[in-house]
Structures are given as C-alpha cells and as structure tokens.
Amino acid sequence: MQRIGVFVCWCGSNIAGTVDVQAVSDALKNEPGVVFSTNYQYMCSQAGQNMIKDAVAEHKLTGIVVCSCSPRMHEATFRKTAAAAGINPYMVEIANIREQCSWVHKDMVTGTEKAIILGKAAVAKVNLNTPLTPGESPVTKRALVIGGGIAGIQTALDIADAGFPVDIVEKKPTIGGKMAQLDKTFPTLDCAACILTPKMVDVAQNDKIRIFSYSEVTDVKGFVGNFDVTIKKHARYVKEDICTGCGACTEKCPMKKVPNEFNLGMDNRSAIYIPFAQAVPKVATIDPNYCNMLKNGKCGVCSKVCAAGAIDYKQQDEFIEEKYGAIVVATGFNPISMDKFDEFAYNQSKDVITSLEFERLTNAAGPTAGKLLRPSDLKHPHTIVFVQCVGSRCDACAEKGKEYCSKICCMYTAKHAMLTRDKYPDTDVYVFYIDVRTPGKNFDEFYRRAVEEYGVHYIKGMVGKVTPEGDKLKVQASDLLANKQLHIDADLVVLAAAIEPDKSARPLATMLTASMDTNDFFTEAHPKLRPVESPTAGVFLSGACQGPKDIPETVSQAGAAASKVIGLLAKDKLTGNPCVASSNELMCNGCSTCERVCPYGAITYENKEFRMPDRTTAIRRIAVVNPAVCQGCGCCTVACPSGAMDLRGFANSQIIAEVDAICK
Amino acid sequence: MQVKEYKPLIVAFCCNWCSYAGADLAGNNRLSYPADVKIIRVPCSCRVNPMFVLRAFQRGADGVILCGCHPGDCHYTSGNYYTRRRMALLFSMLDYLGIEKERTRVEWVSAAEGAKFAATMNDFAEKVAALGENKRLEDLRCKR
C-alpha cells in the first residue's frame, strides 16, 4: 500500500479564488492510501517544496499528489522535489486544478467539486504508480554517413570538425555526387567543381573521415547510439591503397566503348576508369561488365602498364562490420526516367536532352569540352527550347510523373537560359513555364535578369509535342497569355525532368526502420520542429533524400544534421524516457501486431524458452521493446490483442483507475 | 418530489502534446466550459484503448470525447491516424448497438486552439446533456 501525501496549492488566489482548497485537502484525506493532506499558498515556492520534503520524511510518504497548475508547468519541479526528498520522481502526479478547473469555472461549489474529483483521480493513479528509472545506454562515438554527395560531404566534414570519426559510404567509385556533374551554380554562377572539389579534398585529407567508395550498406542492426552496420565493399579489382591514380591504365585499356555514366552516356570511357579528374579517392576501378580480362580472361593490359602493381583481378567483395552511434542518410536524388513522356520525343531524338545532360554539355570537362554543341551532329544550336515541369506537379492518379514540385528546376533553367544567351548571343532561347517559382535569396532577381538583361523568351504555357523533322525539332506549344499556339523549329530541346529519391533509399529505409512518404522521400521526426531527424532515433536526414532541395539548402540541412549528430555523440550515455512500453512475456502471443504500428521500430521478436505449467518447456516467439528507441506513445498497447503490452507511467490499470475515480 | 438538476458526466481523454496543452490554453485565456468535463492526460490519443471508453460508460459517464493532435501533426508522427481508425470503428459499432452517437466524439485540438477546446467542450456537453442520462449502457438485466 502506498503512503500518499496530498498537497493542494492555492496559487495565491488563482486557485483559491474559485476552489475551496481547504475542502479539497480535507476531502482527499480520506482517499485510500492518503496519509497526509495539506494546502499551501504557493506549493512551487521554496517554502512549499520544503513542506513536501518535510512531509515525506515525517510521514514516510511513498507517493505525492500535487493539486496545482498544469503538469506542463511544474511537473518537472515537483519531480525534482521528490527526488531531493528521496522518493522516485515518477511517484509524483499532478492534478491540474488551475488551467483545467479554477480558471475555467466561475462557481466555487462546482469548482471545488471538480477539483476534488481531479484530486481523487490523481490519488487513484499514484496508488498504482511504480518507481521508474530511465534506461541508460552507451554511445558509440562514431558516425556513418550514407551517400557521398554534397550533403554527405558537408555532414561528414562538420562532424569530423567536432572531433568525431565519420565514415562515408558511397555506392559510386568516387564521392562528389550530382554536384560534381554540374557546371555552374545559381544564383552566383560560380563553378560547381571550384567550390566542391576543395571540399572533396578536405574529406580525403581529414584523418577523422574514412571513405568507403564503391560500397553500400547491406545490414543495419541495433539502435540509437549502438548501430551495428554491415558495409559491402564491391571489388574494384584495383588495390585502393596502392593505386596512384596516374591514369596510365585508362589510356591503354583497349575496351574504350563503355558509355560514360558521369557524362550521362553522351560519350564513352574505358573499362578501367577514373570517373573524373578530381575523383576522390582518385583510384581506378574496373567495370566487370566490360573488362575482357574479367569476362573471358583475355587481356591484362592494365596490369602490365600499372607501375605500382595495383591491379588485382582476383579481388573479392569485402564485408566490413562497424559500430556507429548515429547514422546520417544522404542518399540524394535522380532525375526521373523520360520513357513515359513520348510527346517530348526524348527517346527518338538525341537532341532532346534533360537538364542534367545540358549541364554536362556546357561543362568544360564534359563530352564537348564545354562547347554548346547538340549531341546529334555536334553543330551549334541556334534555337533552344527549355520545357519546365516535365513530370513535376502531376496528378496523383496520373501514371506518369510526380505530384510534387521539384523545386530546383525554375532556377537551373533560368541559369541555363542565361548562360546560353551570355556565351552565344546568336541563340534564341525559349523557356516554357507554368509558374516560375523563385523563392530564395537573390533568386527572383536572378530570374528577372535572365528575362530583362539576357533576353530569354519566357512563355507561359506548356509544350504539347516535339516532333523530330529533318535536323529540326518541331515544337508545338501554348502561349497562354497571347492565347496562341506556337510552332517553333528548335535545334535543341531541354527538359527540366522532375527529380525523385535515389532507388537505394527504399531498401535502406527498411533496414533503418526509418519511415518514408509515398514518394519515397524520408519523413522527418516533425515537419517543422525536427526537420533533420528521422522519427527513428539516431537516424538523421541530410539533403534531397528528405525532399527536393538546392545546394544552399542542402548544405544548411547537412550542417544541421551534423550538429544533431554531434549533440548525440557528445553524450557518454543516453538517458531514455522511462515511460516506455514493455511487453509481459508470459502473455505475449508474438503476433507482430505491435511491431506494425510502432513508428520507431522499437519492437523486435525473439524466441524464448518457457517452462509450461505442465512442466514441459516450449519455445515461444515474444516481443521485446527496446527502451532506448521507444518514445512512449502507447500505440502498441492498444494494438496488442492480449494486453501483454503496457506503457509504464500510463499503464492500463492506471488510466482505468483514473476513469473509475472520475466516474464514481 | 424535488427533481435534482441533471448534470452530465463527461470524460475527455487529451493527448499530452496538443490537446492537453490546448485545454491549458483555454484555462490561460479563462474560456469557460462546463465543470462536467473531466480531463485524463494520455501521451497520445493512440494510447486510448476502446476498453477505456467502454469502462467510462460502464461506470456511468454520459459522454466520452477523445482529443488529439490534428492528423499529420502527431507528436509521434502516426498515432492519431491509428486512433482515427480505431475510434471510427468503435463508434460505428456503438451506433450499431443503438447507443446514441452524440455520446462519443473525436476532436482534433492543437496546442494553439484553446478557443476550439472550450467551444468543443461546450458543444459536446450541451449535446450530451440534451440526451439525458446514459441509460443504454447500463445493465440490461436490471432494467428488464
């Protein structure tokens, strides 16, 4: 039996003005378990708190009920008081007789009646309270960043800067991501490589950062502070630590007809390759799909020309297991496939390209060495049509396209149009838009400059059809403001393709038990207040894996994610919320219902041997809640058919006791 | 014989993050609602087991209302979506058993909606009071 002390606060006249506090403390004196009851002017004051401490000592109290203001106001205060008095802080319950009683009721009789009932409910609950201790778990002081684009790079650099070791896992042979493929960056037009490659070098040279390139995460176990991750390092058939990146092998390799993915297939590379000049790590990789030596054992040229002796045709995939305290997802985006958009003739004509391909065409390191030549005949295009919103902002029911705005297209199209007009003033540039969306610092100014200073023709309307005819592309489009249908003979058509999360994101989310939206973007723990955290504790989001983003936004989110990781890794131990779910293994059916509703992936199952009443043993599947991951929402408790799952601090019996006390 | 004025008994389950805070805000702004409403704090509306609702009725409550964060705003991301399904089915079942549908309600009240909280409670209490005492949920045998 508990020994409960009741302390009714006057809150000056805030409570005492409408509630007869003496009557409340008298009435509660007779409740079961109550051994002491009093009232005082300001319970939260030092004197009031001392009164509680004295009463605990004098009456050997095991539980405390404070009838006062909202628990959201002073629950923490009174819990500290309880702890100081030597009882468990979770043996305190607050009856809210100010915000939810004296302040909303005017009549002394009804106010007092209700206050007594609220006090009784709190007493009934405390009778069933048990001391709770927050769980503690250690923190592995190492972070994992999945994805080596600008988001991953920035996050890793910021974490390493705070002194914590970081590993980057990148599935391509080099880090750099999409930004490495870009030409110039809006709105300042500095070259992407000039600002990105120094960061890549910083990553390579930072002794806190390890890069696992050409690798992917294959398994994640554990929970916040204690993740066990398996990383699969694909065989690149080149010893990474020996290769100097001299490039001799790539020159001598006889197999030179491999579509170069870095230039989006617009030119070719050799079977052994370094993706681009500033690659990090600058190490060659053999493409096993094209290498003659690996396919049929006939060649071996690269091995002969390699002065360092780095080539190893026998290399195997390697699995690395590592522990991490925090995981940052930075898996980025890809332009969507244009296969379903027949009307734009993307698959019929080489001169209909996506904006990312246009980036490579204008990039000095691209297939045309930066000269704007159209892919089909390498002639200079004189009329270029840009089409915006290709596959963005589509109806949810439509079979093609995405429902969301891809956010970056308006700005990069303005950039492309402006740069084209700047370099080639003899070119007519048309941009077909539905809306021009340019929120962002100096963004709208940038777009206006494209129109006003560079003479780009912005036309409100959409392109309906592109037909290749001879060496021209017949573009049929709407000009909605002029209410005309336009027919333009274009030399080049550039499609602002919608962007979508990388395909690797969905299986990764499953491994991390991190939630995703229907578009496969990772969801945030809170859309406004916790935008860089996943609901799964210890998993953080950086860059476009969370939603379409431009570079400045990505970098700021990357920094924010890093600071969250640093905050986590700076702790030696994680203290959990003790009000978590727990399953009574004797009653658990192992039916997996609770696991399905848990938003945090806190519930796992194990097979456990039980001694049965008939003295046999049986192995039963039972649910186990990880208290470090559980956030205490209680959803599982209702989903559980047998009632095995219960929530500490808000147990079934406690809530029912409150209901009973109120309804008596 | 003197008729005692009928006062309904209403149990309100409020989630800690939105609706309980909304109720506090109603208090801060001194927006009054009937004292018949008694609030029970739960971490999330999804903590409310249909058994609690039935228990309240069994013990003589005249109305039960659940308040939670607006859909999409749940502190635990998805709790109120489950609440929505559970309570939709439970309420539909109670209605099927002939229990007055005005006795049950789910309302989404954010921490900023003190006024909505008070208005909701006023409206709910009025509707429940109009129905009178909860007789349908009492023992069938005794009433025969």
Added chain:
Amino acid sequence: MHNKNQYLQEELLRTSGVNPKKCMRCGKCSATCPAYDEMEYHPHQFVNMVESGDIEPLLNSKSLYRCLSCFACIDRCPRGVEPAKLVEAVRLAAIRKQGANHLKADDVPAMLDDDIPQQALVSAFRKYAK
C-alpha cells in the same frame, strides 16, 4: 461571385466527370491540340470558362465542332483534367439545348467526298445528330 449558370455548370461537370479545379493552367492541352487554329476557344479555355461559369460563349461557338476528340489533351494533361470530355459535355449540352440536329441527314450528300472514310461520316452523324 454569383454564377448564373450554376445549374448548367454542375450538369456539365457531372456529365463529363471532369474536375476543372485540378487544372493548374499549364496549357499543355492547347499546346497539344491539333485543331487549335480552327478553334475560337481552345481546350484550356473550355476548362477555365466552365469553371468560372462563362458557358454561353462556348455553347454558341463553332469551336465545339472543331474538336476532333483525338484525346491528345486527355493523354498529355499532367493533372488528369481531361479537357476533351468537357468539350464533349458542352457539345452535348448545346445539342440538347438547341433541340435540333446540328447535322441533318439531308446535309450529308453534299459533304461526301472520296477521301472521307465512311466511318468518319457515321461517327460525325452520331455525334452531331440527336
């Protein structure tokens, strides 16, 4: 805004099954329309005008009969608005309202031409006669 054509508008939306509110004014329907130059009111205007209740001009416009019902606008609309269905609905409304046949059997011989497939005539007759 008072909409004097509310009844007609509702009927058009019901018979066509089109929700013009989904339109985001991109004009792809008109961009894609092969009969654009023949039309006084273009597919996107149909959607827009029906939504705003400005239906009279459409009912009286020859544009109604210039639509080929090729459904290119339906196919390409990113928002799934289906303008051709709305054109068809207005056309139907116009025919019903006139209470007369737009294309009479007597008119047909004059239109005969070796290049016209018979099927086109039959379907035109079906479409424009009551």
Added chain:
Amino acid sequence: MQKITRDQLIEKAASLLANGTVSCVLGWQKGEFDYDITPAVFDTEDELKANFVWNDFCGANFSKYLVSKTKKCEGKILVFLKACDTYSFNQLLTEHRFDREKVYAVGIPCEGMADIAKVKAIAGDGISSIDCSGEKMAVTTIYEDAPVMIDAKDVLAERCVNCKSKKHVAYDELMGEDGDVIDSARFDEVAKIEAMTPDERFAFWQNELSRCIRCNACRDICPACTCEKCVFDNPNSSVENKSPANSFEEKMFHIIRAFHVAGRCTDCGECSRVCPQHIPLHLLNRKFIKDIDSFYGDYQAGAEVGSRAPLVNYTTDDLEPGEVFERGDN
C-alpha cells in the same frame, strides 16, 4: 451430402500416416449424438476407421487447434481444411501462431454444413440418428419409426448460405476441385439492422445480448482468439469478469470481443455456431468487416499471409470518426 466421402479422407490420411509424411491427424469424431461432432486427434489408421466422421455436421474449424497441437506433436500434423477454414489458417500464420513446417494441410471441398437448430425445427426433438449419406438427410427421432427426409439445402447453416468463398487460400494438397470467392449476401443482415432506428437497434441487441450467459464459448472457439492469456481471464486487465456481475457487462464483453478480432476475423462463423443461446454474434463481427470494407477498402483477413490488417494501417486521408454516422445511417 458432401461430394467427398469419408472413405476418401480416411484413405488419404492413412496413406500419409503410412508413408511418414505426418504423425497424427486432426479430424472429426462422433460425439454423443450424430450431430454434435467433436474435433479429435487420430494417431493410427485403426483409430480413423473406428471413429473418424465426415458429414454435414463437420463444421468445426481446425485452424485454432494447430496453435497448441503443433507445439505438442513431434512430427507433422495432417489437418483437413474446408475453404473457409483456410482463411483462419492463413490469419494465424500471419500472426506467427504456429509453425507452418509442422502442418500438412489438405484442402477439402465443402457443400455447406447443416445447422442442427434448423434440423430440429423440421424433424422435432429427440433425434436418435442422422444419416447424411443419401441425397436427402434422413433424420430418425425416438418418436417416429420412419425417418424424416430433409433436403440439405433447407437446413444449411446461415454462414454456409452466405458462404464467402469456396476457394482454398492455403493447402499443401487439394482434394477435389477448388472453387471461387463468392460474392455473397452476407452483409444484408447487417444492413438491415443499420437501417433500423437507434431505438430499434437497441431493442434488437438488448433482446439478443441479454441472453448471454458468459460461457465464453464464442471466445474459446474463435480461431482469432488464441491469446496466451485472454484479457477476460486476466485479473489485471480490468475487464476480467466471469459472470455478468455489474452493469453493461454483456455489451462490454461482446464489443471488446468483436473489437479484439476486428480486422483479424475471417468471418468463419464459429462463434455463432457454438453459442448455446443462439446469439447472432457473427452480426457483430460482420459489422466491423462491412465498416472496414466501406471505410478503408475491401479487406479479407487471411486471404494472404502477412497482409497488413486495416487496424494496424492507415492513410492520411481516412475518414473521421464523426463521419461514420453520416455513412451508416443512409
């Protein structure tokens, strides 16, 4: 009359026992009367020949027995499953309630089971024997010498009249031909109650539920009720109560029972079959199924293993609890 015969089933079971595929057989056995057939475990062919029964009264759904039997039996268990039983079988697998490896499931066709109450209504009380082997059911009573001949169609159990599926959704082996999912009229009765006024509904259920004697048969037979410890037996659950002692007890019990199986109930109809007070409990379960179908899209529990039940799922634009009444009343 059932298309498949007792002999065929015994032969199948005997051969599987003989070749070691299974070590025991879960089947039907005659009870005190011809119509109260009980589930039994058979270990040998002799036992099968002596006691195995297969006729129009073999309604019992064996899925639930697998939960405990698979834990006790050394080898595999042969279980005969009618189409409706296979749904429960899958649902239990979804909930990891037994080891699929320990079961050899033989799907058998079913022509519908008889409702003894309907038989008694025609033939009267004092039934001494029932012969289902002929075209018509021959019912002999202690009062008459000549048997009463009954057309099986006239005494078909309600759940078989409204059979939802003749398709077996799980089996290792199928005897006879598989059927299809049937577009049944099983929700008509629910709709009829929904169409009543609240007062009529209340009166209807008061009449039905007040007969409840809290014998727990509905729970004990239910293949969805396989909890290690049922909330109604758990003194800490606050709903534990063996007898209807205080207010609102029957309704509370039946709502909680139905809610606990909502989204998991395959509508096998066992609860109504075993209720000694003839309470149409399936109408509570079907109400949930009907609501789930209309609110969240068609869902058949047990149709596939591992499907996500509607109550552990959601969409962001589900209807609001307040909106259910607007739908239900019209």
